[in-house]
Amino acid sequence: xxxxxxxxxxxxxxxxxxxxxxxxxxxxxxxxxxxxxxxxxxxxxxxxxxxxxxxxxxxxxxxxxxxxxxxxxxxxxxxxxxxxxxxxxxxxxxxxxxxxxxxxxxxxxxxxxxxxxxxxxxxxxxxxxxxxxxxxxxxxxxxxxxxxxxxxxxxxxxxxxxxxxxxxxxxxxxxxxxxxxxxxxxxxxxxxxxxxxxxxxxxxxxxxxxxxxxxxxxxxxxxxxxxxxxxxxxxxxxxxxxxxxxxxxxxxxxxxxxxxxxxxxxxxxxxxxxxxxxxxxxxxxxxxxxxxxxxxxxxxxxxxxxxxxxxxxxxxxxxxxxxxxxxxxxxxxxxxxxxxxxxxxxxxxxxxxxxxxxxxxxxxxxxxxxxxxxxxxxxxxxxxxxxxxxxxxxxxxxxxxxxxxxxxxxxxxxxxxxxxxxxxxxxxxxxxxxxxxxxxxxxxxxxxxxxxxxxxxxxxxxxxxxxxxxxxxxxxxxxxxxxxxxxxxxxxxxxxxxxxxxxxxxxxxxxxxxxxxxxxxxxxxxxxxxxxxxxxxxxxxxxxxxxxxxxxxxxxxxxxxxxxxxxxxxxxxxxxxxxxxxxxxx
Amino acid sequence: xxxxxxxxxxxxxxxxxxxxxxxxxxxxxxxxxxxxxxxxxxxxxxxxxxxxxxxxxxxxxxxxxxxxxxxxxxxxxxxxxxxxxxxxxxxxxxxxxxxxxxxxxxxxxxxxxxxxxxxxxxxxxxxxxxxxxxxxxxxxxxxxxxxxxxxxxxxxxxxxxxxxxxxxxxxxxx
Ligand SMILES: Cc1ncc(C[n+]2csc(CCOP(=O)(O)OP(=O)(O)O)c2C)c(N)n1
Ligand SMILES: [Mg+2]
Numbered sequence: 180x181x182x183x184x185x186x187x188x189x190x191x192x193x194x195x196x197x198x199x200x201x202x203x204x205x206x207x208x209x210x211x212x213x214x215x216x217x218x219x220x221x222x223x224x225x226x227x228x229x230x231x232x233x234x235x236x237x238x239x240x241x242x243x244x245x246x247x248x249x250x251x252x253x254x255x256x257x258x259x260x261x262x263x264x265x266x267x268x269x270x271x272x273x274x275x276x277x278x279x280x281x282x283x284x285x286x287x288x289x290x291x292x293x294x295x296x297x298x299x300x301x302x303x304x305x306x307x308x309x310x311x312x313x314x315x316x317x318x319x320x321x322x323x324x325x326x327x328x329x330x331x332x333x334x335x336x337x338x339x340x341x342x343x344x345x346x347x348x349x350x351x352x353x354x355x356x357x358x359x360x361x362x363x364x365x366x367x368x369x370x371x372x373x374x375x376x377x378x379x380x381x382x383x384x385x386x387x388x389x390x391x392x393x394x395x396x397x398x399x400x401x402x403x404x405x406x407x408x409x410x411x412x413x414x415x416x417x418x419x420x421x422x423x424x425x426x427x428x429x430x431x432x433x434x435x436x437x438x439x440x441x442x443x444x445x446x447x448x449x450x451x452x453x454x455x456x457x458x459x460x461x462x463x464x465x466x467x468x469x470x471x472x473x474x475x476x477x478x479x480x481x482x483x484x485x486x487x488x489x490x491x492x493x494x495x496x497x498x499x500x501x502x503x504x505x506x507x508x509x510x511x512x513x514x515x516x517x518x519x520x521x522x523x524x525x526x527x528x529x530x531x532x533x534x535x536x537x538x539x540x541x542x543x544x545x546x547x548x549x550x551x552x553x554x555x556x557x558x559x560x561x562x563x564x565x566x567x568x569x570x571x572x573x574x575x576x577x578x579x580x581x582x583x584x585x586x587x588x589x590x591x592x593x594x595x596x597x598x599x600x601x602x603x604x605x606x607x608x609x610x611x612x613x614x615x616x617x618x619x620x621x622x623x624x625x626x627x628x629x630x631x632x633x634x635x636x637x638x639x640x641x642x643x644x645x646x647x648x649x650x651x652x653x654x655x656x657x658x659x660x661x662x663x664x665x666x667x668x669x670x671x672x673x674x675x676x677x678x679x680x681x682x683x684x685x686x687x688x689x690x691x692x693x694x695x696x697x698x699x700x701x702x703x704x705x706x707x708x709x710x711x712x713x714x715x716x717x718x719x720x721x722x723x724x725x726x727x728x729x730x731x732x733x734x735x736x737x738x739x740x741x742x743x744x745x746x747x748x749x750x751x752x753x754x755x756x757x758x759x760x761x762x763x764x765x
Numbered sequence: 766x767x768x769x770x771x772x773x774x775x776x777x778x779x780x781x782x783x784x785x786x787x788x789x790x791x792x793x794x795x796x797x798x799x800x801x802x803x804x805x806x807x808x809x810x811x812x813x814x815x816x817x818x819x820x821x822x823x824x825x826x827x828x829x830x831x832x833x834x835x836x837x838x839x840x841x842x843x844x845x846x847x848x849x850x851x852x853x854x855x856x857x858x859x860x861x862x863x864x865x866x867x868x869x870x871x872x873x874x875x876x877x878x879x880x881x882x883x884x885x886x887x888x889x890x891x892x893x894x895x896x897x898x899x900x901x902x903x904x905x906x907x908x909x910x911x912x913x914x915x916x917x918x919x920x921x922x923x924x925x926x927x928x929x930x931x932x933x934x935x936x937x938x939x
Contacts, residue, residue: 300786301789304786304789304790304793305793305797308841309840309841310786312785312786329841333839334839363782363844364841366839487839488835488838488839489832489835489836489838489839491835492828492831492832493832493835496828
């Protein structure tokens with residue numbers, strides 16, 4: 180082995196190379212200048228300069244979510260690190276693998292309230308999977324390799340490495356990565372055979388089964404989605420997906436009931452309520468899914484497959500807990516199913532599907548596009564039709580538009596849908612689209628946005644310009660923080676406190692100042708032409724679509740209500756009465 | 766879940782990598798998720814393997830206790846989490862230093878009580894004693910209760926340390 184002594188900054192770059200990193204998203208500052216100096220004098224790792232550090236983290240999330248690789252972020256100390264906190268929390272909630280390098284003041288100044296010092300490891304401890312402060316250059320290579328291992332192993336998540344400037348300038352020998360098995364942190368991937376067996380038996384015995392699957396399937400890799408699809412088709416059972424799980428099972432499959440939860444479909448939520456066996460895979464029973472806990476799927480036996488033991492029995496008690504990686508577990512279960520010659524109970528299943536078809540015939544996602552105002556659902560539905568057959572990646576912001584996108588976009592493949600689920604971060608979609616487009620330069624990348632969310636990180640338009648990223652930003656402009664307005668209408672007597680978006684910019688002119696193409700539609704008849712023009716334009720586009728400001732997002736399970744207490748349309752909303760208990764929920 | 770009303774006290778042993786911030790991680794987990802800490806002790810137990818042992822006494826419903834253990838277990842520097850309360854017989858000990866200010870008959874009485882509890886006087890002046898007492902938490906509580914009317918002015922307690930009975934060490938499976 181060579182004993183060449185190189186600087187800490189060089190060690191970081193070498194470690195990134197050995198970890199297969201080809202791009203990092205960052206923003207410079209005093210504490211990270213040695214690293215930027217190294218970046219300047221190499222060309223293996225590409226640096227994407229964002230316009231605010233929050234953008235760097237969301238871009239890395241988009242990159243990670245659309246590729247399955249670890250996203251990498253580089254920010255300076257103090258304000259650079261604090262600006263990254265929202266993105267880190269977002270990545271923690273949605274289990275996105277990230278490594279975020281933060282600059283720090285030199286070790287001898289730590290604790291001195293030095294210029295641009297902050298307690299980065301203290302601040303980020305609760306919003307990362309793990310974090311490190313590297314005080315000795317001899318630990319540096321080992322720490323960077325371990326950080327990547329931690330970020331991508333088990334339930335993925337963000338990892339921060341805080342790098343004091345003097346450590347970047349000190350010298351040490353470089354150490355290459357260890358084998359995976361050499362790390363002490365190695366969460367269990369292979370399920371217990373007995374539990375997998377119990378699960379398969381319970382699945383085979385079901386009369387009214389449902390698969391309820393989430394983002395964990397996507398995190399496990401494309402192989403997991405393939406196996407899931409195979410298993411669901413083997414059984415003939417219905418499947419519903421969470422917001423984070425969309426694409427894990429093809430939406431075009433007749434066994435797909437749509438998304439479940441607060442804005443899920445009627446058939447998915449009722450099937451969850453009335454099932455006798457629930458097969459939860461890589462999903463975490465959060466409050467947006469369960470509604471009121473004490474009436475959540477009251478008569479079912481539950482199987483829960485998850486890589487994170489702390490997700491099991493957290494909110495809902497399950498009968499068969501299976502800890503393991505989704506892909507590995509499905510392999511075992513499909514083998515068992517075939518080996519034991521398991522068969523679904525066809526007679527009961529037929530009855531069950533009959534029931535489901537009655538719920539389906541409600542057609543809960545129907546809407547009427549009249550002549551006058553553009554219904555926000557319409558452009559989204561149309562976008563899917565006119566992009567049929569194209570590689571389409573969607574990011575979203577947070578609000579009504581996000582839910583409509585989830586309801587109408589129908590994803591057939593994993594890793595095509597990037598949205599902020601757990602944290603619900605407005606401003607996520609635009610920078611996330613930057614990361615997605617960097618990873619997939621040829622693909623069509625559309626950020627479905629609301630006018631309010633767009634304003635939260637619109638500085639990244641400048642990044643889009645710099646790298647000539649042909650991103651399409653589709654703003655469903657309802658002149659309101661629509662989701663806030665909807666809750667105010669439903670639960671606060673229509674008192675629209677501070678939810679109107681006054682003084683919006685002219686989005687078409689805004690596009691032009693950033694050398695983008697600006698388009699606008701204000702009438703239903705203009706939509707198709709404008710959308711086609713948007714996707715055929717090679718340059719980046721902002722497409723400002725004026726939609727009906729009064730439209731609410733349905734179906735909706737009001738907070739504190741159960742799955743069978745869904746509001747389907749404005750007609751239901753008149754009679755809805757949110758309980759006091761429900762009012763305190765978010 | 767809200768329907769579970771049975772709150773039990775559990776003593777949990779946690780074997781951790783002795784690295785900066787590990788205690789903050791454990792404590793932050795408890796405060797961030799609203800779990801309860803009745804007592805917490807921590808010290809290095811193996812310098813060569815860089816290990817520390819944390820003993821936490823906590824209380825919660827069975828579901829919460831399971832959550833606490835699962836959450837602890839997924840912290841990267843945590844090697845082993847063991848719920849001594851349910852994993853078989855174990856020994857719990859706590860040490861307290863108790864300062865009692867008293868003269869005359871009360872001073873004599875304090876010595877008598879100390880004797881019954883096998884507490885030792887580790888410091889004395891003409892008007893005061895510092896007693897050292899070791900035992901289970903309840904024993905210390907009882908001793909302190911008795912000393913209050915006599916002239917108890919100050920207490921310092923270590924919190925519970927605990928270990929399983931029998932031959933198997935906590936680090937066995939590492
Ligand atoms: C950073 C942040 N602040 C506040 C919120 C609360 N919030 C949720 S949706 C929403 C309104 C979003 O408005 P817009 O982007 O126009 O989307 P719309 O609902 O109108 O489609 C707000 C304020 C949030 N999710 N994120
Ligand atoms: Mg809006």
